[in-house]
Amino acid sequence: MSKRTDYISWDEYFMGVALLSGKRSKDPSTQVGACIVNQQNKIVGVGYNGLPIGISDDQFPWQNEGNFLETKYPYVCHAELNAILNNIGINLSGCKIYTALFPCNECSKAIIQSGISEVIYLSDKYAGKENFIAAKRMLQTAGIRLRKMTPGVNEVTLSFDEKGV
Numbered sequence: 001m002s003k004r005t006d007y008i009s010w011d012e013y014f015m016g017v018a019l020l021s022g023k024r025s026k027d028p029s030t031q032v033g034a035c036i037v038n039q040q041n042k043i044v045g046v047g048y049n050g051l052p053i054g055i056s057d058d059q060f061p062w063q064n065e066g067n068f069l070e071t072k073y074p075y076v077c078h079a080e081l082n083a084i085l086n087n088i089g090i091n092l093s094g095c096k097i098y099t100a101l102f103p104c105n106e107c108s109k110a111i112i113q114s115g116i117s118e119v120i121y122l123s124d125k126y127a128g129k130e131n132f133i134a135a136k137r138m139l140q141t142a143g144i145r146l147r148k149m150t151p152g153v154n155e156v157t158l159s160f161d162e163k164g165v
């Protein structure tokens with residue numbers, strides 16, 4: 001038997017982990033997942049956008065419009081920040097972060113301060129917004145490599161059917 005040739009690439013694997021992590025998000029409009037990888041291609045942190053520990057998903061708002069305090073924005077901890085904070089307790093210098101959405105200005109500050117050296121993203125849907133323009137400006141000035149991922153496959157299907165293993 002010869003080896004499989006249709007296996008996913010490292011990029012697809014790590015972005016896949018980021019996307020799977022985003023499936024945990026309760027945000028009804030935008031689910032973001034992030035996955036941090038070290039120079040040995042080992043996953044050292046994952047996260048998704050959600051409320052901080054101890055704050056109930058059911059008692060805080062999820063809307064994205066209206067009175068600021070009645071929206072999710074002041075409360076949600078972003079995926080990239082969660083991945084950094086959830087890391088296995090190492091120095092993240094030289095690591096890469098895979099994220100479903102280009103990081104905002106606040107996540108970008110945390111990325112820069114943590115020593116992460118590359119950001120790989122899928123969507124840049126907020127590229128025109130001021131906080132994302134600021135994010136790009138900071139990341140570029142800090143010398144962080146920015147790469148929009150072009151996957152070789154459109155989707156990866158997961159089955160929990162034991163017969164599929």
Ligand SMILES: O=c1ccn([C@H]2C[C@H](O)[C@@H](COP(=O)(O)O)O2)c(=O)[nH]1
Nearest residue numbers: 029030032049064078079103104107
């Ligand atoms: O860097 C980022 C930017 C945003 N997010 C999260 C925060 C929110 O939960 C959603 C954005 O919601 P919209 O309704 O699309 O404005 O994305 C993040 O995790 N990381």
Ligand SMILES: [Zn+2]
Nearest residue numbers: 078103104107
């Ligand atoms: Zn952010």
